[in-house]
Amino acid sequence: MLAATDLHLRLGAADVLSGAHLSTRPAQVVGLIGPNGSGKSSLLRCLYGMLRPSRGAVLIDDAAIGSLPQRAVARSIAVVAQDAATDGIEITVGEFVLLGRHVHRGDHQGFTDDDRLIALDALDLVSLTGFADRNLGELSGGERQRAMIARCIAQRSPVVLLDEPTNHLDIRYQHEILALVRRLGLETIVVLHDLNLASRYCDHLALLDGGRIVHQGTPDDVLRSEVLEPVYGIEVRRLADGRHSYLAFGPVG
Amino acid sequence: MTAQLERAPARAPADGGSGWSWSRRPALVALAIGALVSVVVAIGLGPVGVAPLTVIQIIGHHTIGVPGDVTWARTDDAIIWEVRLPRVLLGAIVGASLGVVGTALQALVRNPLAEPYILGVSSGASTGAAAAILFGVGAGLGAHSVSLMAFFGALGALAFVLALARSTGRITPSRMLVAGVAVSYLLSATTSLLILFAESAEGARAVMFWLLGSLANADWSTLPVGYVGMTAGMGLVFWWRRRLDLLALGDETAMASGVDPGRTRLVLVIVVALCVGLAVSLSGGIGFVGLAGPHIARRLVGPIHRHLVPAAAALGALMLVWADVVARMALQPRELPIGVVTGVLGAPVLIALVRKLPHNT
Numbered sequence: 001m002l003a004a005t006d007l008h009l010r011l012g013a014a015d016v017l018s019g020a021h022l023s024t025r026p027a028q029v030v031g032l033i034g035p036n037g038s039g040k041s042s043l044l045r046c047l048y049g050m051l052r053p054s055r056g057a058v059l060i061d062d063a064a065i066g067s068l069p070q071r072a073v074a075r076s077i078a079v080v081a082q083d084a085a086t087d088g089i090e091i092t093v094g095e096f097v098l099l100g101r102h103v104h105r106g107d108h109q110g111f112t113d114d115d116r117l118i119a120l121d122a123l124d125l126v127s128l129t130g131f132a133d134r135n136l137g138e139l140s141g142g143e144r145q146r147a148m149i150a151r152c153i154a155q156r157s158p159v160v161l162l163d164e165p166t167n168h169l170d171i172r173y174q175h176e177i178l179a180l181v182r183r184l185g186l187e188t189i190v191v192l193h194d195l196n197l198a199s200r201y202c203d204h205l206a207l208l209d210g211g212r213i214v215h216q217g218t219p220d221d222v223l224r225s226e227v228l229e230p231v232y233g234i235e236v237r238r239l240a241d242g243r244h245s246y247l248a249f250g251p252v253g
Numbered sequence: 254m255t256a257q258l259e260r261a262p263a264r265a266p267a268d269g270g271s272g273w274s275w276s277r278r279p280a281l282v283a284l285a286i287g288a289l290v291s292v293v294v295a296i297g298l299g300p301v302g303v304a305p306l307t308v309i310q311i312i313g314h315h316t317i318g319v320p321g322d323v324t325w326a327r328t329d330d331a332i333i334w335e336v337r338l339p340r341v342l343l344g345a346i347v348g349a350s351l352g353v354v355g356t357a358l359q360a361l362v363r364n365p366l367a368e369p370y371i372l373g374v375s376s377g378a379s380t381g382a383a384a385a386i387l388f389g390v391g392a393g394l395g396a397h398s399v400s401l402m403a404f405f406g407a408l409g410a411l412a413f414v415l416a417l418a419r420s421t422g423r424i425t426p427s428r429m430l431v432a433g434v435a436v437s438y439l440l441s442a443t444t445s446l447l448i449l450f451a452e453s454a455e456g457a458r459a460v461m462f463w464l465l466g467s468l469a470n471a472d473w474s475t476l477p478v479g480y481v482g483m484t485a486g487m488g489l490v491f492w493w494r495r496r497l498d499l500l501a502l503g504d505e506t507a508m509a510s511g512v513d514p515g516r517t518r519l520v521l522v523i524v525v526a527l528c529v530g531l532a533v534s535l536s537g538g539i540g541f542v543g544l545a546g547p548h549i550a551r552r553l554v555g556p557i558h559r560h561l562v563p564a565a566a567a568l569g570a571l572m573l574v575w576a577d578v579v580a581r582m583a584l585q586p587r588e589l590p591i592g593v594v595t596g597v598l599g600a601p602v603l604i605a606l607v608r609k610l611p612h613n614t
Contacts, residue, residue, distance in 0.1 A: 050508045074511030081505035089502070090556045099502070102495050103511040110559075155510070 031202030094132030100154035141168030352569025355543030373436035381406020407530030423515035465590030466539035
């Protein structure tokens with residue numbers, strides 16, 4: 001269980017977060033949504049120790065994240081970040097995914113056959129079977145993103161944080177990846193731009209605006225025009241086709 | 254390049270292909286044997302040639318007492334044991350450690366142009382050495398005052414770079430590079446000023462020779478310090494080989510995998526700087542090995558540091574040992590500065606390698 005209370009974060013002269021509360025929910029996918037610059041990625045970075053909040057606390061099972069060694073944090077929290085320096089890198093996909101096992105091994109220990117099997121399983125899960133020997137730098141954007149998710153799965157941490165995992169993915173893989181994230185059944189927080197994806201794959205949504213969570217609840221509860229319009233500054237309409245409802249944006253016609 | 258499957262996974266992937274962890278052992282073993290053989294052969298090469306077998310006998314005689322009887326010329330004995338062996342051993346350890354710390358730095362700052370001297374440490378060492386050579390600063394330190402002053406200069410530069418790079422919190426690659434380059438320029442300018450003010454042509458030549466590097470000052474009294482220090486440094490880099498793999502993938506990926514990038518970078522920068530300080534103190538500013546060694550090693554064994562670090566060590570040793578052979582034989586009896594040799598021979602190799610890089614790098 002990962003919980004952040006009253007997070008404040010100042011980067012330079014800007015108040016990026018000003019009193020954000022957020023926590024994971026058992027076996028649920030929590031979607032973090034909000035306009036550009038609302039602090040979604042910064043909040044996520046605070047949750048795994050990449051950024052130190054200037055005020056407030058992040059707790060993993062009631063232990064402050066700052067008091068834990070980073071390796072212990074990573075054993076609890078796996079992350080798919082945005083910045084991986086994978087352009088032109090010559091590491092193979094197999095070796096890359098295997099590095100997710102680092103948290104379970106000492107610096108001096110080699111990886112075991114178990115680690116290799118776990119890495120292979122993770123590759124299977126993201127439909128990259130057979131890619132183990134390919135160079136990561138030669139993959140397409142979507143394949144690379146799936147490799148990053150495989151590395152995160154191989155880490156086998158109970159909490160998973162994903163920073164816009166559907167970037168670079170075509171529609172099919174956007175849905176496949178998020179369906180996969182759901183199937184993992186872990187405590188998940190995912191930053192999403194696409195509100196329709198958020199509506200479909202998240203159990204709970206937190207809407208961030210100006211460094212503060214302004215609304216939380218079920219997708220039906222949060223994805224209403226009276227909640228979204230003041231935050232995004234655009235007209236929002238809700239359409240339904242019987243089973244699912246969809247959001248449409250902008251003025252009609 | 255030969256590559257072999259290392260421990261096949263219990264279940265083959267669905268494409269029926271191999272696993273993925275390719276052992277680079279054959280390449281590594283070849284490099285290690287090459288380095289060892291080079292050391293023995295190189296000891297015999299010079300203005301006075303000595304056969305490899307005699308070289309082995311002389312070394313055996315002095316170290317383990319076998320063979321007990323001296324069947325070779327006394328001058329050969331002196332040349333091998335007193336002059337060439339320490340010189341080649343110094344070349345091997347300096348080359349190995351420049352290769353290893355160059356590898357570490359390229360991962361730490363994620364920049365293929367990073368090399369050990371980019372931290373400004375070697376410029377600090379040069380300033381210290383120039384002050385000792387030209388103005389007798391630190392003459393009270395004894396016979397090795399130049400080396401000691403060089404090492405103190407290196408420490409001073411390191412402290413300066415760390416203070417600049419950390420002034421706003423954690424050390425990031427770009428902050429470190431800028432701080433290193435700035436300190437480098439400042440100290441190089443200081444060294445030039447010292448040379449100008451000394452107004453001694455002979456002193457200027459001595460400093461110039463020192464700046465370009467030479468193994469000619471190797472002797473048994475300083476070798477153990479260099480070996481202990483640089484071996485320890487290389488050991489730590491190898492110990493943290495997987496942290497380097499992760500840091501090369503980005504700070505966020507490293508952090509998410511349990512490696513604190515700030516702290517790891519700080520410790521490794523200090524280790525790298527101490528190794529460079531030692532290397533430069535003992536042999537001057539030998540360029541290029543720390544840049545080209547890791548690049549060539551990466552072409553041979555790939556980017557995983559478990560293979561890359563030992564390969565860079567063996568390659569660095571190989572390169573420097575042979576560069577020194579060229580330095581003492583090319584224009585004999587005059588000796589070339591070894592930095593000139595590594596630059597002239599290394600540049601074409603590096604250019605050839607860069608042309609073969611994947612198109613998107």
